[in-house]
Amino acid sequence: xxxxxxTRRITHASRGTLLxxxxxxxxxxxxxxxxATIVYANAHAQAMTGATPGEVVGTSLWRCAPQLVxxxxxxxxxxxxxxxxxxxxxxxxxxxxxxxHVSLSPTDEGLVLFFHGDPEPxxxxxxxxxxxxxxxxxxxxxxxxxxxxxxDGVILDINQPTLxxxxxxxxxxxxxxxxxLPVWSHDPMVQQQLRAAxxxxxxGETVRFEVSIHPRTGLSLNMVMTIIPHCDARQQVEYxxxxxxxxxxxxxxxxxxxxxxxxxxxxxxxxxxxxxxEYHNQRWCDYTGMTPEQAQGDGWMxxxxxxxxxxxxxxxxxxxxxxxxxxxxxxLRNGRTGAYRWFxxxxxxxxxxxxxxxxxxxxxxxxxEQKRLERALxxxxxxxxxxxxxxxxxIDISKGEQIVDANDTFLRMTGYTREDLxxxxxxxxxxxxxDYRERTLQxxxxxxxxxxxxxxxxxxxxxxxxxxxxxxxxxxxxxxPAQGIAFVLDNSARKELERRKDDxxxxxxxxxxxxLTAVKLQAQIVRRHxxxxxxxxxxxxxxxxxxxxxxxxxLVGELLDISKIQTDGLEYRQEMVDLDALLREITDTMQxxxxxxxLVVRGAAQTTLIGDRKxxxxxxxxxxxxxxxxxxxxxxxxxxxxxxxETVTISVRDYGLGIPRELHDKIFERFYRAAGxxxxxVPGLGMGLSIVAEIVKRHGGTIMVDSTVGEGSTFTVTFPRxxxx
Ligand code: ADP
Numbered sequence: 001x002x003x004x005x006x007t008r009r010i011t012h013a014s015r016g017t018l019l020x021x022x023x024x025x026x027x028x029x030x031x032x033x034x035x036a037t038i039v040y041a042n043a044h045a046q047a048m049t050g051a052t053p054g055e056v057v058g059t060s061l062w063r064c065a066p067q068l069v070x071x072x073x074x075x076x077x078x079x080x081x082x083x084x085x086x087x088x089x090x091x092x093x094x095x096x097x098x099x100x101h102v103s104l105s106p107t108d109e110g111l112v113l114f115f116h117g118d119p120e121p122x123x124x125x126x127x128x129x130x131x132x133x134x135x136x137x138x139x140x141x142x143x144x145x146x147x148x149x150x151x152d153g154v155i156l157d158i159n160q161p162t163l164x165x166x167x168x169x170x171x172x173x174x175x176x177x178x179x180x181l182p183v184w185s186h187d188p189m190v191q192q193q194l195r196a197a198x199x200x201x202x203x204g205e206t207v208r209f210e211v212s213i214h215p216r217t218g219l220s221l222n223m224v225m226t227i228i229p230h231c232d233a234r235q236q237v238e239y240x241x242x243x244x245x246x247x248x249x250x251x252x253x254x255x256x257x258x259x260x261x262x263x264x265x266x267x268x269x270x271x272x273x274x275x276x277x278e279y280h281n282q283r284w285c286d287y288t289g290m291t292p293e294q295a296q297g298d299g300w301m302x303x304x305x306x307x308x309x310x311x312x313x314x315x316x317x318x319x320x321x322x323x324x325x326x327x328x329x330x331x332l333r334n335g336r337t338g339a340y341r342w343f344x345x346x347x348x349x350x351x352x353x354x355x356x357x358x359x360x361x362x363x364x365x366x367x368x369e370q371k372r373l374e375r376a377l378x379x380x381x382x383x384x385x386x387x388x389x390x391x392x393x394x395i396d397i398s399k400g401e402q403i404v405d406a407n408d409t410f411l412r413m414t415g416y417t418r419e420d421l422x423x424x425x426x427x428x429x430x431x432x433x434x435d436y437r438e439r440t441l442q443x444x445x446x447x448x449x450x451x452x453x454x455x456x457x458x459x460x461x462x463x464x465x466x467x468x469x470x471x472x473x474x475x476x477x478x479x480x481p482a483q484g485i486a487f488v489l490d491n492s493a494r495k496e497l498e499r500r501k502d503d504x505x506x507x508x509x510x511x512x513x514x515x516l517t518a519v520k521l522q523a524q525i526v527r528r529h530x531x532x533x534x535x536x537x538x539x540x541x542x543x544x545x546x547x548x549x550x551x552x553x554x555l556v557g558e559l560l561d562i563s564k565i566q567t568d569g570l571e572y573r574q575e576m577v578d579l580d581a582l583l584r585e586i587t588d589t590m591q592x593x594x595x596x597x598x599l600v601v602r603g604a605a606q607t608t609l610i611g612d613r614k615x616x617x618x619x620x621x622x623x624x625x626x627x628x629x630x631x632x633x634x635x636x637x638x639x640x641x642x643x644x645x646e647t648v649t650i651s652v653r654d655y656g657l658g659i660p661r662e663l664h665d666k667i668f669e670r671f672y673r674a675a676g677x678x679x680x681x682v683p684g685l686g687m688g689l690s691i692v693a694e695i696v697k698r699h700g701g702t703i704m705v706d707s708t709v710g711e712g713s714t715f716t717v718t719f720p721r722x723x724x725x
Contacts, residue, residue: 027114027116028045028047028114029041030042030045030112030115031107031110031112032110032113033111036060036062036077037059037060039109041057045115049064066171066173066175066176067171067174068093069095069174069175070091070092070093071157073089073102075239076089088104089101094157094158094174095170095171095174101116102116139159140159140160145159145245146159146242146243146244147159147178147241147244149198149239149242151198151202151237151238151240152198152202154175155176156239157174158173158174162181165183166182168181183213186213187214193209194211197209198227201228201229201237201240202237204231204235206227207227208227209224210223210247211224211225222246222247222250223245223248224244225242225243226244226245227240227242228241228243229241261281262281262282262283265365266364266365267284267287267288267343268283268361268364269363270360273357273358273359273360274320275316275317275320277296277299277300279292284300287332287334288303288332304331305330308330311328316328319349319360323349325347325348326345326346327347329344329345330342330345330364332364341366341368342368344364345362345363346365347360347361348360348361391409392409393407394414394470394487394488394490395407396410396488397486398483398484399482402426402428403427406421406426413460413488413490414426414431414462414468415463415464415466416462416463428440431460431462432459432460433459436459439458443472451476452474453473453474453486454473455471455472456472458470468492469490469491470489470490470491471491473486502566505563506563506566509559513560516549526542527543555685562687565694570615570694570695572611572698573612573614575611576608576610577609577610577616578608579605579607580607582617583601583639583650584601586617587601587639590624590628597628597635597636598636598637599638599639600637600638602638603641604643605641605643607648608722609648609719612695615695615699618695619692619696619717623652623717624637624639626688626689627653627654628654629684630654630679630682631655631657634654634655636655638653639652639653640653645721649718651714651717653713654714656713657676657679658710658711659705659707659709659713661707664707668692668693669690670686670687671687671690672686673686701719701720702717704718
């Protein structure tokens with residue numbers, strides 16, 4: 001019974017007594033509930049927190065007693081209430097630097113915290129326990145602002161840089177919500193952002209975000225905030241570590257760099273160590289027509305030519321695995337035109353202090369033009385090589401008279417060897433036979449003035465002295481105009497053909513002339529006989545033969561002349577020829593033979609030439625007969641004679657078909673005829689003018705033509721005047 005009574009008494013007494021004891025205890029006692037709200041505080045505790053019982057009870061331990069709060073205490077509270085096991089914890093208050101010993105005893109309603117003795121001021125640094133010291137050193141040595149908060153955002157600890165930034169003392173902020181620090185509280189949007197991030201982090205996730213804050217008007221800071229949840233052994237989030245870093249300068253520098261990177265002509269990109277593309281400069285986006293978002297990761301590959309994709313990927317993998325710089329030519333599509341251009345892609349890895357690759361910096365340089373030029377160069381080189389190596393054309397390079405280089409064909413044509421070439425034994429002037437010396441010197445002059453020699457015919461002396469007919473043309477090397485590159489074509493086949501043609505003409509003209517003369521004489525004899533026998537009608541018929549025979553005779557005569565010019569040259573008599581009389585005689589005959597034309601003779605030569613009358617007649621007969629032949633519609637031919645002290649000039653003018661300018665020289669070549677249909681309708685073999693030119697030349701004169709198609713032609717012959725004899 002007494003036991004029961006005693007118990008009851010004791011129980012009764014113990015509540016009051018206990019409270020008394022609690023008040024009398026030398027240490028501070030706090031009782032908190034599950035939410036860390038203080039439900040009881042003894043006098044010591046009130047003294048320690050510096051608040052009245054009314055202020056203390058009912059508020060959160062973390063908010064009302066910053067001088068007690070520390071992560072260690074927070075951790076211990078969490079642990080004790082979750083495990084229901086008593087815990088002892090000793091720590092240094094971050095706010096007061098006092099050493100505190102606390103016993104935490106879980107009860108049914110919450111937790112009793114007993115602070116042993118008075119908080120001792122920390123005599124020496126050494127008094128900190130090692131872990132704590134390390135923790136504090138770490139926190140304070142950190143240049144970034146670091147704050148430890150409860151999962152619902154109450155500050156448990158805070159380092160000096162953060163305090164300096166907000167101009168607060170530690171004890172002022174510990175136990176207050178982080179979102180109420182002035183940096184965050186001034187902007188509800190920013191505050192909200194932080195709150196959301198902390199909520200996410202308290203789920204066990206590391207959160208990182210960039211934020212721009214304006215702590216004072218006119219001051220804008222870019223911060224990157226990282227919130228790392230700290231978990232206990234059971235993977236419960238105990239508290240959050242919030243580290244904020246001022247990246248304003250970085251941002252500024254980054255912006256400057258970005259402007260710079262956008263200004264350079266290259267397409268620039270940055271990839272992560274795993275190959276993920278994370279940045280492309282403006283130029284990259286402008287060129288490909290992709291947005292930075294589209295280009296991210298593997299998106300950029302859309303701009304890559306399908307044929308280049310595999311190769312690029314393979315090379316990139318090699319670089320990623322070996323860490324060696326990446327270099328590759330690739331084609332990227334221009335987003336605007338849809339056409340691909342060649343780029344040289346290069347990338348260098350960027351390492352951190354530990355030597356790990358943290359980024360790959362890459363650039364693409366447009367090499368399309370270069371590629372095109374390379375291709376064109378390769379092609380032209382290939383073409384030049386084919387020509388050089390072909391056995392069709394001899395090529396030599398000369399400096400002055402010496403040939404300094406030549407292809408095999410040239411050497412084979414001339415019989416020289418490479419050794420001769422190296423020893424400088426090939427000299428093209430020495431390879432020129434005397435009869436071509438003049439023409440060759442003329443070509444050299446052409447080269448000196450125009451850096452070009454139009455193809456001309458000549459002969460070369462081979463090493464063994466044999467003569468080789470060739471066609472030669474030469475141009476100066478643009479890089480070194482003193483040197484010329486010449487092509488040499490073997491012309492012997494053509495020359496041989498020409499020789500045979502000349503032989504044929506020679507033979508044919510002689511062979512034809514003999515029977516023709518016989519026919520002509522025979523006809524005359526027969527006609528005379530017929531007249532004698534009084535058979536006048538038959539004799540008259542025979543006259544009809546004379547005209548075609550005369551035409552034939554004229555033709556064969558011209559053939560003979562041509563042949564003679566080619567072989568021994570024409571023979572000329574030296575006689576006094578009165579030009580006026582000769583011209584009158586010719587025009588009278590021509591007028592008689594061509595009654596439908598009007599031949600007008602103007603002026604007088606008043607000159608006697610020494611020359612071959614028959615040949616001089618041939619000149620003017622030919623010119624006048626051409627003037628008539630090639631004027632099917634105009635009926636006037638004018639012959640002008642004039643004289644000066646030195647020369648006498650005879651011109652024959654018609655108003656006929658005319659001759660294209662580019663043929664003015666050619667018509668004096670033998671067998672050359674203008675190819676127009678109206679010209680070809682006129683019978684002829686292209687021999688007359690070449691004979692005329694030869695005769696004029698042999699009389700020391702010149703012949704020129706002035707003509708416009710459709711308007712007519714003027715042939716002008718000029719002779720030097722013979723001194724009066
Ligand atoms: P042919 O008259 O027999 O053809 P020529 O040597 O006399 O040969 O003349 C050469 C070419 O020059 C002619 O075929 C003709 O095309 C052109 N020719 C010569 N004289 C004249 C002229 N007076 N008017 C127009 N063309 C002419």
